[in-house]
Amino acid sequence: MTDLAALRDFLGCATPDAWLEVAPGRLDLLLVDHANCEKKAASAALSMLYRYEGRPRLVQTLSRLAREELRHFEQVERIIRARGIPWQSLSASRYAAGLRTLVRGPEPERLVDLLICGAFVEARSCERFAAVAPRLDPLLERFYLRLLASEARHFRVYLELAEEVAGTGEVAARVDRFRRVEAELILSPDPEFRFHSGVPAAPGPGADQGQVRRDTSRSSTSA
Ligand SMILES: [Fe+2]
Ligand SMILES: [Fe+2]
Numbered sequence: 001m002t003d004l005a006a007l008r009d010f011l012g013c014a015t016p017d018a019w020l021e022v023a024p025g026r027l028d029l030l031l032v033d034h035a036n037c038e039k040k041a042a043s044a045a046l047s048m049l050y051r052y053e054g055r056p057r058l059v060q061t062l063s064r065l066a067r068e069e070l071r072h073f074e075q076v077e078r079i080i081r082a083r084g085i086p087w088q089s090l091s092a093s094r095y096a097a098g099l100r101t102l103v104r105g106p107e108p109e110r111l112v113d114l115l116i117c118g119a120f121v122e123a124r125s126c127e128r129f130a131a132v133a134p135r136l137d138p139l140l141e142r143f144y145l146r147l148l149a150s151e152a153r154h155f156r157v158y159l160e161l162a163e164e165v166a167g168t169g170e171v172a173a174r175v176d177r178f179r180r181v182e183a184e185l186i187l188s189p190d191p192e193f194r195f196h197s198g199v200p201a202a203p204g205p206g207a208d209q210g211q212v213r214r215d216t217s218r219s220s221t222s223a
Helices: 004-010 017-051 056-082 094-100 109-135 138-166 168-187
Strands: none
Touching (some): 017 109, 056 138, 109 138
């Protein structure tokens, strides 16, 4: 069973209603960005697996996690195709880049921060799946409720790995720091609608939130 109460305690805020109200009408953006997030989640886990190859438990755990994220990507991609939603190249959300500004340079602090970053991304994904699912059609609702359990597990995995490196006290202090920044990213106006975006800002004249900016396959948000 997914412990949503624990997740909500971990996160500094809930997804704002304004985001939830926009999401069902922007499935084109939501699903394509979600697919990108799953790819990036796999990619982030793989890059840690390369960088920290001397840590067997981390390597085994993140290898499993990366496979799971790629399966999620395949599932979302199939839904996008089945619905005839055109694939578009979307700019990355500001979310992951905002979190990564907190990642310290030296090791092992860098590893601890990357793992905490992973925990926040997974926790927010899970919280958002739970919040948006009841507003979507039955197929997507079931799909998001299924994914929720995986992302909740991934949240725990990242946090446990961080605590193995730094101990619970130091991790708790860093989590507090990340929590404040994460909540600010979620609660402040955001000009682009994405899976991890903030409060949707009113678009300016001629603005197109789905506009093509650049290939996001190398950007860093993950699910
Ligand atoms: Fe995922
Ligand atoms: Fe995940």
